[in-house]
Amino acid sequence: MLPVRAEAGKSIRSAAADRYQIKTMTQKTTVRGFRASAVKAGIKYRNRLDLGLLVSTSAAAIAGVFTRNQVKAAPVMAGIERLKNGPPFIRAVLVNSGNANACTGPRGLADLHTLCSRLAEEMDIDPSEVLMCSTGVIGEPLPVDTMLQAIAPLVSGLSRTGIDSVAEAIMTTDTVPKICTKTVTMGDSNITMAGIAKGAGMIAPTMDPPHATMLSFIMCDARVNPVWWQEALERAVESSFNRITIDGDTSTNDTVLALAGGLAKNKTVCGGSEGDLLEDALADLTQDLASRIVKDGEGVTKCVTIRITGAENRDQAMAVARTVADSPLVKTAFFGEDPNWGRILAAAGRAGVPIRQELLTLRINEIEIVKNGVGTGREAECAAGTAMKKDEFSVTLDLGAGRAEADMLTCDLSDEYIHINADYRT
């Protein structure tokens, strides 16, 4: 799934772009009852899609999770407020890239309301039926006048096949749009679910209930009970976006919104076996999108599953998984394709969890390179080194203390990450 290692003279990221581009061009994403559109509004850069609109033709049940960062962007504050206090149905999501509308004070909220109101007017809906999301540079006011001019063309451009262009419009340092669809048969009804996502840096989502700037929007044609839909989304995010990390930095803007429009006309889903079916699809979809975010992460050349087993409890397993997944020394060793297991054990040891080093077992894929806390020898290490030459591999650390498990999806730390982020604003 990961792009192959770059050939001389060709970066990984452009290789990824080539590969995914083909896929994006050969299929159009559609979901019954949803229309979408994207325009080049000139928010930060000229001549690229940067403003998108997702619309449900019916009032869609809305579920949402938002960053746990204490510093929240205006759209996150407005979104939390709206989901808490308004009816659980909306009609439209407006989203821009290039500017995060974060740390913009009262003006940020006012700008958001101005834009949402203009959109509602253009669409003949109520402003409370619009949510807005933003991603990009922190601390600059939105170019409201420029954006207002783009609203009418955005609305007039709505189409069944516009979802793919919104997936492009929300990209920042992403090199490829991230789109995924799932279908579920439920009695007589065929249910379709499509999700788009962006995020390549400042990725360690723990949104409430899960974190990143990652943004993801899920459109589904099922008819659902909104309370159950919110719970299902929270569980899905906990097992997907909340289990990835690129750089351990959690964004001010992370948001996942799921809209269910109901045009599949199934019996309203509110748990039970049909709930399980739909929730499984939602979990699959979000896990797929989450793994695409890691694979397209800034400077990423390796995608690595960190699995902690044999923990006393799940919180301890998660704490160790997250510490290993975010360790710069572990991540640079991944980049160097070096089975430097000492760094992995050292990272586990600083996770704030009691560890008995003499019980530790470590595997790279299926190759056991540490047993009872000591190395198993050169041969195993060589085999592990070979496994690490692949674009994807797993690291399994058994703590020998119990039966709880947890995993995180992480990546390596390359010089390309440094270049992207040292030069981001210039």
Next chain:
Amino acid sequence: MLPVRAEAGKSIRSAAADRYQIKTMTQKTTVRGFRASAVKAGIKYRNRLDLGLLVSTSAAAIAGVFTRNQVKAAPVMAGIERLKNGPPFIRAVLVNSGNANACTGPRGLADLHTLCSRLAEEMDIDPSEVLMCSTGVIGEPLPVDTMLQAIAPLVSGLSRTGIDSVAEAIMTTDTVPKICTKTVTMGDSNITMAGIAKGAGMIAPTMDPPHATMLSFIMCDARVNPVWWQEALERAVESSFNRITIDGDTSTNDTVLALAGGLAKNKTVCGGSEGDLLEDALADLTQDLASRIVKDGEGVTKCVTIRITGAENRDQAMAVARTVADSPLVKTAFFGEDPNWGRILAAAGRAGVPIRQELLTLRINEIEIVKNGVGTGREAECAAGTAMKKDEFSVTLDLGAGRAEADMLTCDLSDEYIHINADYRT
């Protein structure tokens, strides 16, 4: 104090090496009652000093702090055990680089005892009077036979002026030896204190009571009460080595040992005004060594003080300081000389501390670039950008919530860090 930015074709690290080399060559470090020696034992590399010995001619009061990492190297386990159960006096410290003797199981402890016993025999002292420290690659057994052969030449090479060569012998990815001396006049006595330190990566010391692999050895000729000496060292480490970070990765081997030999024949120090005097010198010495570790950190081009003010309590101030100091996005912005204050606020917001973003004030040196949570404009940002071109600057974030403060000394994250750590073992 920091090496100047590298000229084209010349890395920062070699520039630093040139600069410090001169200093090291023109002065010899001595402390009454201490002898030292270093040899080329061939532990990992040929033809470099890698085994050092520090000896007190009298039984020296010993104080020590060790890594809080749950995965502890054999020398750390042995050192903790010895300080807990043995009398608080020792005669010798044996230290090697190139091999951490960590994750080496029961064999690691047995090897350590073999080496300490051989040294004790050669010096006609008791093995319990010897402590050993190690730094280097994790997970490989010590080359005991090779090291045993080096013991006799090590002992025969002891001299008053050998401390500088031990400072060289303990270097790993360090580019310069780190040595610092302080003198204190106490009544009729002149007290001298010298410290050496190493550490350039896997640096986020939290040793118990403070963390890094950093190693530091302090030799002092004062006569001290060992219980007070231990407490004084713990406080000094808390305000120095425990307040630095290079990569947030805490080592399995971090150790600070302080030996007080007593040859200054002062009245035994056990607190009071004389204790304060000596403790101030100890704090100065450890802070000086700690800052040298950051300045010589792997790939470091900037040394940055992160100061959190206006916190509700000190724990919250420290949590925010540490999260900002370890954020990859903040550190790459430092490398890029980019006053990207949004990343600093975003990092503060994920520290697990309640924050009211509308109360935040941020300064780079004295330049206020954020007030009430929003940017103060282009002019201030430009001035901040200019300040960031220097090798050292400060970032002060006021939370507006109380009066507690904390600071951390950190560095930037450069492509050189990646290169050093992707290739460390190969």
